Amino acid sequence: MGEKEPPVILLVDDEEMILTSIKSFFAIETDYDVLTYTSPVQALQDLDKKIKSVDLVISDYLMPEMDGISFLAEVKKRFPLVPRILLTGYADKENAIKAINNVGLYQYIEKPWDNDDLRMVIRNGLEKTILLKQLEEKIREAEKVHQELSNVQKEILRVFV
Amino acid sequence: MDTRPLLDRAEELSESLPIAMAKLDRSGKVLFMNGASRDLLASMQLSPDALAKILPARHRSLIRLALRERQVVREMDWAHGGRSLHLILKCSRDGSSAYLFMIDLTPQEEAKAQLAQSEKMASLGLLTAGLAHEINTPLGAIHSNNDTISRSIAKIRKILADESLTDSERRLAETRLVDIMEQLCQNTSIAAERLMGIVGSLKNFARLDEADFQTADIHEGLESTLTIVQHQFKNKIQVVKQYGNIPPVDCHPNALNQVFMNLLVNAAQAIPDRGTITIKTSKKGDSVRIAISDTGVGISDENLPKVFDPGFTTKGVGVGTGLGLSICYKIIQEHQGKIEVESSDQGTTFTIALPLGHTRKVENG
Numbered sequence: 001m002g003e004k005e006p007p008v009i010l011l012v013d014d015e016e017m018i019l020t021s022i023k024s025f026f027a028i029e030t031d032y033d034v035l036t037y038t039s040p041v042q043a044l045q046d047l048d049k050k051i052k053s054v055d056l057v058i059s060d061y062l063m064p065e066m067d068g069i070s071f072l073a074e075v076k077k078r079f080p081l082v083p084r085i086l087l088t089g090y091a092d093k094e095n096a097i098k099a100i101n102n103v104g105l106y107q108y109i110e111k112p113w114d115n116d117d118l119r120m121v122i123r124n125g126l127e128k129t130i131l132l133k134q135l136e137e138k139i140r141e142a143e144k145v146h147q148e149l150s151n152v153q154k155e156i157l158r159v160f161v
Numbered sequence: 162m163d164t165r166p167l168l169d170r171a172e173e174l175s176e177s178l179p180i181a182m183a184k185l186d187r188s189g190k191v192l193f194m195n196g197a198s199r200d201l202l203a204s205m206q207l208s209p210d211a212l213a214k215i216l217p218a219r220h221r222s223l224i225r226l227a228l229r230e231r232q233v234v235r236e237m238d239w240a241h242g243g244r245s246l247h248l249i250l251k252c253s254r255d256g257s258s259a260y261l262f263m264i265d266l267t268p269q270e271e272a273k274a275q276l277a278q279s280e281k282m283a284s285l286g287l288l289t290a291g292l293a294h295e296i297n298t299p300l301g302a303i304h305s306n307n308d309t310i311s312r313s314i315a316k317i318r319k320i321l322a323d324e325s326l327t328d329s330e331r332r333l334a335e336t337r338l339v340d341i342m343e344q345l346c347q348n349t350s351i352a353a354e355r356l357m358g359i360v361g362s363l364k365n366f367a368r369l370d371e372a373d374f375q376t377a378d379i380h381e382g383l384e385s386t387l388t389i390v391q392h393q394f395k396n397k398i399q400v401v402k403q404y405g406n407i408p409p410v411d412c413h414p415n416a417l418n419q420v421f422m423n424l425l426v427n428a429a430q431a432i433p434d435r436g437t438i439t440i441k442t443s444k445k446g447d448s449v450r451i452a453i454s455d456t457g458v459g460i461s462d463e464n465l466p467k468v469f470d471p472g473f474t475t476k477g478v479g480v481g482t483g484l485g486l487s488i489c490y491k492i493i494q495e496h497q498g499k500i501e502v503e504s505s506d507q508g509t510t511f512t513i514a515l516p517l518g519h520t521r522k523v524e525n526g
Contacts, residue, residue: 015302017299017302017348017352017355018298018301018302020302020348021301021302021306021348024306024309024341024344024348025305025308025309028313028338029312062396064396067396089293089297089298089301111297111300112300112301112303112304113301113305114304114308115308115309
């Protein structure tokens, strides 16, 4: 098996300072590849064209172009299995809870956040993605083996019958 | 003719009245007092005959004057012992005596004060929610940056102590960490500046230390109010500012800011989806005009005349107290100004006119 690719995290917040903070934290504590966007619209465009795979998406709630809940709903359409996290500085939790119920969020984190909590939430989210990916791979492998076996069986039958 | 039974009957009748009533002579001395009066005075811990002495000198002289000039009805308000009374004096035709009716307005006054307080709390709640949101972004950044910098320092210490590393490996690792720390320090100072700006706006908005009328810049007030209510707009509302060239205005800046806040929040709430709020200022004759327009749903013709009435609301229980606009109206009145509303299904415009009057006269004179 070759070098493992680092997990790709997509981070969207209209405030540059939040992107810098989180990206820097992950730079020193993890090997994650963090893609940052101040524009959710641009992030969606890139998800459609440029970005090949993404393992986890974090989004701010209040943004001028599009709110975080709508953005994460769009992400879900494209990557249904990728965990989505809402990062909110909004004072009331009502919106966040509504979002968790409606869009099926993995987690929500409040600003100001604790870096250790953030890391744990993301690590767990990524683990979920990795497990799902592994499961997919195993299923594919099993199917392949099954296919091979049935080929062999056919061959045997062909030779002996 | 024996008038005795008639008088007894009158006394019995007045005794049964639920309104506090007393009969005074020319000097203001109490001749007679009904049960409701005695109860009222007892609740104020006053003895009945003390009324003449307890009444403020101004009221006593008003009573004497009313009696002397045989004024038929004279009304005055009296606050005493935590009670607000409305006094109605009805003089006899010959001016020899008068009936004093005392109406206890305390419950109504308390209810009014409570409503005004709840409106204050509602706008305080709004303010707090807005500020919490505005503050949490830079605070989140600072909090995280500080943690990341501490971690970087710990890592640098470890690198320095690690003898298995070559010099170039060490330098590489250190440079990377120092670069990150440098970037975070810059980021922290941007965040701190943002926080300072928010606190400045808040100070400007509240101006708690300055209760008096003063000459103030209306645009400054509008800007600090916008900072505070902005979070409600972020998603859906574009703010267009058409600021004219206006002179400073003699005003209560914090009271005016409360008016701006109420109008801006109402405007935002009137816009269901996406829309525009336009703030226009101009000088017209001897007044400054501030117009706040929204592209919202508008106010129905039926409701339009009622918008400034205390307690009128269409926002539903728990959302509005129905006092916001009546408070705006009162504040603008205190400025000798005018507030007017126009509305159609295309949106609503509130226009405030504030007089430039007095200061200029003083300056010119």
